[in-house]
Amino acid sequence: xxxxxxxxxxxxxxxxxxxxxxxxxxxxxxxxxxxxxxxxxxxxxxxxxxxxxxxxxxxxxxxxxxxxxxxxxxxxxxxxxxxxxxxxxxxxxxxxxxxxxxxxxxxxxxxxxxxxxxxxxxxxxxxxxxxxxxxxxxxxxxxxxxxxxxxxxxxxxxxxxxxxxxxxxxxxxxxxxxxxxxxxxxxxxxxxxxxxxxxxxxxxxxxxxxxxxxxxxxxxxxxxxxxxxxxxxxxxxxxxxxxxxxxxxxxxxxxxxxxxxxxxxxxxxxxxxxxxxxxxxxxxxxxxxxxxxxxxxxxxxxxxxxxxxxxxxxxxxxxxxxxxxxxxxxxxxxxxxxxxxxxxxxxxxxxxxxxxxxxxxxxxxxxxxxxxxxxxxxxxxxxxxxxxxxxxxxxxxxxxxxxxxxxxxxxxxxxxxxxxxxxxxxxxxxxxx
Amino acid sequence: xxxxxxxxxxxxxxxxxxxxxxxxxxxxxxxxxxxxxxxxxxxxxxxxxxxxxxxxxxxxxxxxxxxxxxxxxxxxxxxxxxxxxxxxxxxxxxxxxxxxxxxxxxxxxxxxxxxxxxxxxxxxxxxxxxxxxxxxxxxxxxxxxxxxxxxxxxxxxxxxxxxxxxxxxxxxxxxxxxxxxxxxxxxxxxxxxxxxxxxxxxxxxxxxxxxxxxxxxxxxxxxxxxxxxxxxxxxxxxxxxxxxxxxxxxxxxxxxxxxxxxxxxxxxxxxxxxxxxxxxxxxxxxxxxxxxxxxxxxxxxxxxxxxxxxxxxxxxxxxxxxxxxxxxxxxxxxxxxxxxxxxxxxxxxxxxxxxxxxxxxxxxxxxxxxxxxxxxxxxxxxxxxxxxxxxxxxxxxxxxxxxxxxxxxxxxxxxxxxxxxxxxxxxxxxxxx
Numbered sequence: 001x002x003x004x005x006x007x008x009x010x011x012x013x014x015x016x017x018x019x020x021x022x023x024x025x026x027x028x029x030x031x032x033x034x035x036x037x038x039x040x041x042x043x044x045x046x047x048x049x050x051x052x053x054x055x056x057x058x059x060x061x062x063x064x065x066x067x068x069x070x071x072x073x074x075x076x077x078x079x080x081x082x083x084x085x086x087x088x089x090x091x092x093x094x095x096x097x098x099x100x101x102x103x104x105x106x107x108x109x110x111x112x113x114x115x116x117x118x119x120x121x122x123x124x125x126x127x128x129x130x131x132x133x134x135x136x137x138x139x140x141x142x143x144x145x146x147x148x149x150x151x152x153x154x155x156x157x158x159x160x161x162x163x164x165x166x167x168x169x170x171x172x173x174x175x176x177x178x179x180x181x182x183x184x185x186x187x188x189x190x191x192x193x194x195x196x197x198x199x200x201x202x203x204x205x206x207x208x209x210x211x212x213x214x215x216x217x218x219x220x221x222x223x224x225x226x227x228x229x230x231x232x233x234x235x236x237x238x239x240x241x242x243x244x245x246x247x248x249x250x251x252x253x254x255x256x257x258x259x260x261x262x263x264x265x266x267x268x269x270x271x272x273x274x275x276x277x278x279x280x281x282x283x284x285x286x287x288x289x290x291x292x293x294x295x296x297x298x299x300x301x302x303x304x305x306x307x308x309x310x311x312x313x314x315x316x317x318x319x320x321x322x323x324x325x326x327x328x329x330x331x332x333x334x335x336x337x338x339x340x341x342x343x344x345x346x347x348x349x350x351x352x353x354x355x356x357x358x359x360x361x362x363x364x365x366x367x368x369x370x371x372x373x374x375x376x377x378x379x380x381x382x383x384x385x386x387x388x389x390x391x392x393x394x395x396x397x398x399x400x401x402x403x404x405x406x407x408x409x410x411x412x413x414x415x416x417x418x419x420x421x422x423x424x425x426x427x428x429x430x431x432x433x
Numbered sequence: 434x435x436x437x438x439x440x441x442x443x444x445x446x447x448x449x450x451x452x453x454x455x456x457x458x459x460x461x462x463x464x465x466x467x468x469x470x471x472x473x474x475x476x477x478x479x480x481x482x483x484x485x486x487x488x489x490x491x492x493x494x495x496x497x498x499x500x501x502x503x504x505x506x507x508x509x510x511x512x513x514x515x516x517x518x519x520x521x522x523x524x525x526x527x528x529x530x531x532x533x534x535x536x537x538x539x540x541x542x543x544x545x546x547x548x549x550x551x552x553x554x555x556x557x558x559x560x561x562x563x564x565x566x567x568x569x570x571x572x573x574x575x576x577x578x579x580x581x582x583x584x585x586x587x588x589x590x591x592x593x594x595x596x597x598x599x600x601x602x603x604x605x606x607x608x609x610x611x612x613x614x615x616x617x618x619x620x621x622x623x624x625x626x627x628x629x630x631x632x633x634x635x636x637x638x639x640x641x642x643x644x645x646x647x648x649x650x651x652x653x654x655x656x657x658x659x660x661x662x663x664x665x666x667x668x669x670x671x672x673x674x675x676x677x678x679x680x681x682x683x684x685x686x687x688x689x690x691x692x693x694x695x696x697x698x699x700x701x702x703x704x705x706x707x708x709x710x711x712x713x714x715x716x717x718x719x720x721x722x723x724x725x726x727x728x729x730x731x732x733x734x735x736x737x738x739x740x741x742x743x744x745x746x747x748x749x750x751x752x753x754x755x756x757x758x759x760x761x762x763x764x765x766x767x768x769x770x771x772x773x774x775x776x777x778x779x780x781x782x783x784x785x786x787x788x789x790x791x792x793x794x795x796x797x798x799x800x801x802x803x804x805x806x807x808x809x810x811x812x813x814x815x816x817x818x819x820x821x822x823x824x825x826x827x828x829x830x831x832x833x834x835x836x837x838x839x840x841x842x843x844x845x846x847x848x849x850x851x852x853x854x855x856x857x858x859x860x861x862x863x864x865x866x
C-alpha cells in the first residue's frame with residue numbers, strides 16, 4: 001500500500017519527516033569495482049575497453065567496429081516510421097528553441113575607480129554523453145543531453161552507449177543524428193566513463209561527461225569528477241502532484257504512474273486538500289494498474305514508495321512540496337501560477353491540468369534531465385550553462401591601481417603573502433617616480 | 434631549475450605535451466579515512482565532532498563553546514587596526530558590487546503552439562563555507578565565498594573553521610561579519626564537512642558546501658556530493674603570464690612568485706615571444722627569491738613546476754595558454770584585449786601591465802575561487818549562480834496539448850512507457866468528446 005497521511009492525524013510532522021528521510025536508493029556499492037575498471041582502462045587503454053565490452057555486453061568489437069559508422073546509422077534509421085521520425089523532429093525543434101534562450105550574456109563595464117571588469121562565456125570544447133543500454137535506452141534523453149551541448153557551441157560531441165549483443169536502438173541513433181552528435185561508440189558502464197575521461201585508443205578524451213546511468217556509471221562519474229566535468233549523480237526520480245478536487249482522478253493517477261513505471265525505486269506523491277479526492281486517485285491508480293504494460297514495475301514503485309497526503313489546504317500543500325523538493329512538480333489547481341510562485345525547490349513545474357509531466361519528458365522544450373532525490377534544494381536541471389564556462393575579466397588603469405592597490409597590499413601583508421603585496425607595490429612605486 | 438622550452442627546439446610539441454601532463458597533485462589518498470570520519474559523525478553526531486576536534490585541533494570544545502559567540506567575535510576583531518579593517522571593507526564592497534551583476538534573469542514566454550514556457554531562479558536556502566585553519570586561513574577567501582551566497586539570497590550562511598589550539602584568526606572573523614555570515618563553528622577537516630552535510634548536534638545541515646581545504650576536506654566533499662551540493666574539488670593552482678619584451682621583468686617575476694609562494698605544488702608559467710625577456714624574468718625571479726619571506730615555498734614551487742616558454746609569437750602564446758587552461762592568466766602586451774578574445778580556457782584574465790593577479794585575489798571584484806589544474810576547460814569560478822538553482826516552468830493550453838501531445842504519445846510508445854502516453858491520450862480524448 002502507498003504511504004497515506006493526513007494533516008489531522010496525530011504526529012503528522014514526525015511521520016512526514018520520517019517519510020522524507022526514507023532512502024529509496026538501493027544502489028549496490030560498486031565504487032571499488034568502478035575504480036578497478038577505470039584503472040584498467042587507464043593502464044591498458046583500448047584493449048581493456050574491448051575486453052570489458054566483450055564481457056559485459058557480449059559484443060566482440062575491435063578497433064574498427066567499436067565506433068558505429070555513418071553507414072550503420074543510415075541502415076538502422078532507414079526502418080524508422082514517419083510518425084516516430086516526425087515526433088523526434090518536433091521534439092528536437094522544441095528543445096532547441098527552449099535552450100537557445102538560455103544562452104548567457106557576456107558583460108563588461110568600467111567602474112568609478114577606473115577598473116574595467118566583466119566576464120565572458122565560452123563553450124566546453126568536447127562533451128561525452130552516456131546513453132544507457134537496455135530498458136532505459138531513451139532517444140528522448142539523447143536529445144535532452146546533446147541539444148544543449150550543441151546550442152552551447154561544443155565542437156566535438158560524442159555518445160557512448162552499450163550495445164548488448166551488438167544491437168543498437170535505431171531511435172537512439174536517429175536522435176543522435178538529429179542532435180548533431182559527431183561520434184557514437186559502442187561502449188557502456190564504467191569503462192565508457194573511463195574512456196571518455198582519459199581516452200582509449202581511437203576514443204579521444206572529452207572535457208565534460210553527462211547523461212544517466214546505472215550504479216557503475218554513477219560511481220565512475222564520481223571518480224573522474226575533477227579530471228573532467230560531470231553533470232549530476234542521478235538518483236531515483238520522483239513526481240509530486242498538487243491537485244484539488246476539481247481534477248479528473250484518472251488523469252492524476254496516470255501522471256503518478258508515469259513516474260512509477262520508470263523504475264521500482266521511483267516515487268509518486270499526491271498532495272491534495274481533499275480526502276475524497278485522494279481516495280478517488282488511489283482507486284484510479286489501482287484500476288490502471290490492472291492493465292498497464294509495466295504494471296509490475298509501476299505497482300512495486302507505487303506500493304513501496306507511493307504516497308497520498310491530505311494537506312490542510314493548498315498553502316500547506318505548497319509547504320510540503322518545498323520539503324520534498326521534487327524533481328517533477330505538477331500543480332493542478334485554479335491558481336496554479338500563484339501557488340508555484342511560492343515553490344522554492346523543484347526541478348520542473350508543470351502548471352494546470354493540461355500539462356502532464358509526460359509532455360515535459362518529450363516535447364515541452366525544457367530539459368527532462370532534472371535534479372532527483374531532493375537535490376533540487378541545491379541544483380538545477382541540465383542546461384546550456386552546463387556546457388559553457390565563464391572567464392572573468394579585469395583591467396586596472398594606472399589610476400585604478402592607485403585607488404585600490406594599497407588595500408590589496410594591506411590584505412596581502414595580513415595574509416603573509418609578501419610577493420602578492422610586492423607585485424602591487426612595485427607598480428605603485430614606478431608610478432610615483 | 435624551472436622548465437624551459439623554446440618553439441624552435443626539436444620536438445617542441447612532444448615536450449610541451451609532456452609538461453602539460455605532469456601531475457602536480459601529491460595528495461595523500463585519504464579517501465577511506467575521510468569515509469570513516471563521515472560515518473562516525475553520521476553515527477555519533479556531536480560526540481564524534483567533539484572527539485575529532487580534540488584530537489586534530491587539540492581543542493576541547495563542548496556543545497556550548499563549539500560555536501564562536503558574537504561576544505568572542507567582538508573581542509577578537511576589536512584589536513584589528515584601521516588599515517586592515519578598511520581594506521577588508523573596500524574588498525567586500527567591490528566583491529559585492531561585481532557579484533550583484535551576476536544575478537540571473539527569470540524568463541517566461543508563450544510560443545506559437547500556445548505553450549507557456551520559462552524558468553525561474555531561486556536561492557539555495559542554506560550554505561556552509563569551509564575555511565581552512567593554519568597557513569591557508571585567508572580572510573579574503575571568506576569574502577569570496579560568503580558574499581556571492583548573500584547576494585544570491587541564501588538565508589542561512591554558516592562557516593566551519595578549525596581553530597588549532599582554540600585560536601581563531603581575527604581577520605577571518607571580521608571578514609565573516611562583513612559578509613553577513615550567521616554562524617561560525619570551530620570544526621575542521623572531514624568532520625566539518627560531515628557535520629555540514631548531515632548535521633551534528635547544534636550544527637544543522639546545509640544544502641550546499643563551498644570553500645577550499647586539504648586532502649581530507651576534498652575527499653569528504655567528494656563523498657557527500659549528491660546529498661548536498663559542493664563547489665569544486667580544488668587542486669594545485671597556477672598562473673600563466675603572457676608578456677612581450679615591453680614589460681618590466683621584475684613586475685612579471687613578482688606576479689609569477691605570487692602564485693609560487695602559495696604552495697610548493699603551485700605552478701607559475703611565463704610565455705613570451707622574446708628569449709631575452711625570458712632570461713631577464715628568470716634572473717629577476719632568482720633575485721627576488723633571495724629575500725622573499727616565503728622563499729622556501731616559492732623557490733620549491735618555481736624549481737619543480739615553474740616554466741619559461743618562448744613562443745613563436747604572441748598568437749602562438751595564446752594557443753599554448755589555451756592548452757594549459759590556467760586558473761589565472763595575465764596578458765601583458767599592447768593588444769591584451771585582442772589576444773584575450775582568442776583565449777578559450779582560463780579561470781580569470783588580467784589585462785595589461787597594471788593588473789597584477791594579486792589585485793584579483795583581494796580587491797578587483799571578480800571571485801578568486803577559480804578552476805585549478807586545467808579544469809577551466811569545463812568549469813568556472815565561484816559565482817552567484819553557485820548559490821542558486823533554476824526551476825523550469827511549463828503550462829500547456831488545451832490547444833498546445835492538441836498540437837504537440839500526439840508527438841509525445843508516439844515517443845512514449847516508442848520508449849515502451851505506456852502510462853506516459855496514456856496521460857496525454859486521456860486528456861486529448863476528453864477534449865474531443
